[in-house]
Amino acid sequence: MVHFIPLPKLPSAEETAEVVLHLLFRLHGFPRDILSDRGPQFVARFWKAFCNLLRATVSLSSGHHPQTNGQTERLNQELETGLRCLASRNPSSWSKHVIWVEYAHNTLPCSSSGMSPFQCAYGYQPPLFPSLQREASVPSALDLVRRCHWIWTRQALLRNSARYKKAADRHRLPAPSYQSGHRVWLSTRDLPLRVESLAMVHEGSSHVPCQSTEAAVGKHIGPSLQSPATPRFIGGGPVYTVKKLLAVRLQGRGRQYLVDWEGYGPEERSWVSARNIMDLVLIQDFHRLHPEEPGPSGAGR
Structure with missing residues (x-):
């Protein structure tokens, strides 16, 4: 199950805490673990202290390895594809379409379980859009429902036709199983080291986990x-x-x-x-x- 929350800008650590408290934790309770990328709000001292007070562990994905949080990465692609289609004529209206991308994802059945995320979470399938053949005495209300129905149907077709997981897993191999104390080679390709070197490829062997x-x-x-x-x-x-x-x-x-x-x-x-x-x-x-x-x-x- 996903919750997409439109924000006007990249939030700070304190603003992120306010968002998850009011829009996520009140619905699902406090988490035991929070898995995120290494965005500035998630590596801030405020966020670490906030999670520690909630007794929630902080799990950060590895740099330049988005597969660590693969579910979120796939859903981001799904959201981006849906919004590109729905808001192509008026990009500034993207925030109005977020709820329908979320609703489509949560109400469509998953191939692995045969049930929708909504049904897995709450135990029943929510009502879907009824037939829109009847007329309404208020045309503006009818236009709104028809537009929402079209958005939901469009997103449902996109989601069913896009097999992100199969396409991604087809070219992947299981990752090695690392344990604390194992010695590994650490590539310096993505490390911003300030050293005088012409051909530094690896920084010797190190222990897992590594600390600066x-x-x-x-x-x-x-x-x-x-x-x-x-x-x-x-x-x-x-x-x-x-x-x-x-x-x-x-x-x-x-x-x-x-x-x-x-x-x-x-x-x-x-x-x-x-x-x-x-x-x-x-x-x-x-x-x-x-x-x-x-x-x-x-x-x-």
Whole structure:
């Protein structure tokens, strides 16, 4: 079952959370796992914290490997094909046709189960469009229903004639079964490494899963979560710029600082352990301006 939600622009992580709360979770409950691509809203700190509070795990597809989330990719193609046909004369009206592409998909039977997604979810098949032979006393209402019926029929024909899964699987082989601890070759073709090399093909062997290394120069620290903006790469690891340290708090036996990141909005501010802040000048400057806050011995001098 799918839900297509038209949006005026690419939403931020906070806007995405609002959308799924009001339009998805209220219908189906909180999820146990959320599988998504690596869009900026899904790798943001806000989204990770939001899912963690809901006790939902975050699963991100591999870069340049859309097959990880194959169902969504096929449905995106189906939606794009339907909207191209339905809104070809007036492209700006695409958002009005989204509901009928969704309705057609959810009410048409699936070849694998013989039932529609609607029937699998709710236990019964919804009523389809009745015969439109009768006349109506309000012509505008009749025109609306006829237009909706045509859109639904057109999408049903497109969906039945397009065999996305068969066409995609015909040229695919089962993927290798990787386990944690296996050693693999990591291709650098799609990695934005800033290195002087004329023929670098692979970056040695690594363990699965892989994590980016931390590096720091000047007023930078390397958080463990990739951020939406493109980081600088120094020493093979991503480096992010700190705009300002806003606050400090005691956490266990150490301290954490609330970091305002350069190039990010307030929703991306996050608490970072003091040991991960490589440039101690940042901490010294903070305690010089806030001598009343708890800090290391002599930090304010």
